[in-house]
Amino acid sequence: MRKKEAFPWESVVLATKNKGKIKEFTRMFSHWNVRVLTMEDDLDFPDVVEDGETFEANARKKAEEIMKATGLAALADDSGLEVAALDGKPGVYSARFAGEHASDADNNAKLVQLMKDVPEAEREARFVSVLALALPGDDIILVRGTCEGRIVLEASGTNGFGYDPYFYLPEKERTMAELAPDEKNAVSHRGVAVRKLTAELAERFA
Numbered sequence: 001m002r003k004k005e006a007f008p009w010e011s012v013v014l015a016t017k018n019k020g021k022i023k024e025f026t027r028m029f030s031h032w033n034v035r036v037l038t039m040e041d042d043l044d045f046p047d048v049v050e051d052g053e054t055f056e057a058n059a060r061k062k063a064e065e066i067m068k069a070t071g072l073a074a075l076a077d078d079s080g081l082e083v084a085a086l087d088g089k090p091g092v093y094s095a096r097f098a099g100e101h102a103s104d105a106d107n108n109a110k111l112v113q114l115m116k117d118v119p120e121a122e123r124e125a126r127f128v129s130v131l132a133l134a135l136p137g138d139d140i141i142l143v144r145g146t147c148e149g150r151i152v153l154e155a156s157g158t159n160g161f162g163y164d165p166y167f168y169l170p171e172k173e174r175t176m177a178e179l180a181p182d183e184k185n186a187v188s189h190r191g192v193a194v195r196k197l198t199a200e201l202a203e204r205f206a
């Protein structure tokens with residue numbers, strides 16, 4: 001059996017309302033020595049306004065507010081898609097690209113609309129995930145993971161969430177939504193960030 005990763009607290013609460021993220025974190029933390037709680041557990045879970053201009057600012061805000069409300073170590077993820085031909089958009093506005101209450105389908109439709117006249121060779125994009133782990137007290141750890149790919153105009157695959165069906169990974173010759181959960185975690189922005197967080201915790205709390 002795989003050795004459990006050390007975690008300095010007994011529990012961690014996932015400071016997110018995104019079911020796709022919850023699935024991915026739960027899977028990645030299954031070999032951590034920690035109890036993972038979510039908004040489904042009976043916790044005080046306030047709505048956090050994401051008004052920061054950077055992934056770091058929003059991740060920090062989500063983690064700190066949920067840590068304060070629950071009294072538990074809280075892990076937040078602020079993530080999104082940066083498209084080169086769109087000057088890095090939608091970036092921190094990825095969840096609200098097509099409007100305040102936009103669905104993944106609405107956001108993807110807007111992406112395809114804006115990308116359809118961009119030559120295929122110029123469709124580079126990257127996913128970014130910034131994780132903030134707010135520890136009880138004032139301590140906070142921030143890490144950033146990225147994943148490079150290309151935008152495609154036709155959806156492929158049904159795994160994952162968000163922009164995954166339109167995000168093609170040249171080295172895998174598949175979209176993110178065509179990868180199995182463990183394959184996604186091995187290459188994704190979120191997977192990269194989780195491994196950085198593991199290393200940081202090992203260094204600080206060895």
Ligand SMILES: O=c1nc[nH]c2c1ncn2[C@H]1C[C@H](O)[C@@H](COP(=O)(O)OP(=O)(O)OP(=O)(O)O)O1
Pocket residue numbers: 015016017018021050077078079080081094095096107127160161162163164176188190
């Ligand atoms: O692996 C991913 N695969 C596809 N799309 C992704 C991914 N990671 C982030 N994304 C997109 C979804 C959403 O449009 C935005 C995140 O927005 P973001 O505010 O961080 O998350 P959210 O509002 O869904 O949940 P919450 O803030 O409660 O964590 O980027």
Ligand SMILES: [Mg+2]
Pocket residue numbers: 050095
């Ligand atoms: Mg959000």
